[in-house]
Amino acid sequence: MLKSIFIVAYLTIATVVSISSIQHIISGNQLYSYLGVLFTSAPIALFVMRIMILKDRARTSNNLNIVLLLAVFGVGLTLFNGVLKGDDIEPLYLATGMTALFLLYDHWYSKLDRSSSKLVVGEELPPFELRTTDGEAVTSESLSSGAKIFVFYRGNWCPLCVAQVKEMVAGYAGIKEAGATVAFISPQPQKYSRSLAKKFGVDGIEFYQDEDNKAAKALGIFSAYGTPMGMQAMGYDSDTVMPTVIITDGEGKVLWTHETDNYRVRPEPETYIEVLKEHGIAPV
Known part of the structure; x- marks a missing residue:
């Protein structure tokens, strides 16, 4: 049940945070801090949007390492601006939260528990x-x-x-x-x-x-x-x-x-x- 709710909530939050970050960037409000937030939210939202629309990818890499690297870069960018330039701490909270949600998606939601499988190579297929x-x-x-x-x-x-x-x-x-x-x-x-x-x-x-x-x-x-x-x-x-x-x-x-x-x-x-x-x- 939690997974069925999580994926919808995560993608919704990622989209909302991305749009909000773009608005801050356009207005010039803490430009680099919100650019960092955008790196933690937009890649996964765009990735899912692309495969939903085109339906042309039957597989991805196991851990979506590029998305993770962009998220880490985004957190670093918000941290740099928050510590050295004295920007508000809110972008850092957002970037850290979005990265944590991605890690949950990548290492929890995406994983399947196969312990109940009744398939055995070399034996007859169970009837159905x-x-x-x-x-x-x-x-x-x-x-x-x-x-x-x-x-x-x-x-x-x-x-x-x-x-x-x-x-x-x-x-x-x-x-x-x-x-x-x-x-x-x-x-x-x-x-x-x-x-x-x-x-x-x-x-x-x-x-x-x-x-x-x-x-x-x-x-x-x-x-x-x-x-x-x-x-x-x-x-x-x-x-x-x-x-x-x-x-x-x-x-x-x-x-x-x-x-x-x-x-x-x-x-x-x-x-x-x-x-x-x-x-x-x-x-x-």
Whole structure:
């Protein structure tokens, strides 16, 4: 619950502080101190805004070190001006607070607890049930007629997830040639999955709904309150799934998994083909 509230509050605060800092800079009020504050608030706000609008990045670095360096520089700038030039202490408080919020985002919010996972490489995939975009029930066993790449994603509200779908669709010719098909699975309402299927669906790529996160719970990749607060107004449930990729063979045995412990880190597309080659499914 705390994480779903935190991300909305943090991005709102970062945006408000950035706008306020720009106003101070324009007015010439403690110019360099508020420039320092801007370095601690604007980068994360602009970063999130960019990926939300463009939806073209399926992954980021693990710790967003550039954003952290800018924040540290910003704190130093406000400290320098506050101590040596006698500026008000308020900008330093703001810069320090924004940096602390970023560290919480980077080292707490972004991290995922994978201790509940039931996925074991070399063993059969635990059974689960899904629904097609037409509402028909299908079982995981019925999907195991050949090598399969199961991609569990949080929903259309997640720009990294949409970028991951785009990326895999763009590279699907290579995946298909390697002997596998792809199943995108999300707990989101059917209308959103149908929208993605209509936009990105190609032969060999299927979209499914994990109703009430039953599959996520069966696999141990369920994320309680993983949806940002406010998305419920658009029909999304408060609970979601942790981004996960599973590759199985034609008999439903798990060949490989990617269970990221950071929601911003996703596997490169080439990785899937390498896994298929390693297991003799794709030609070397």
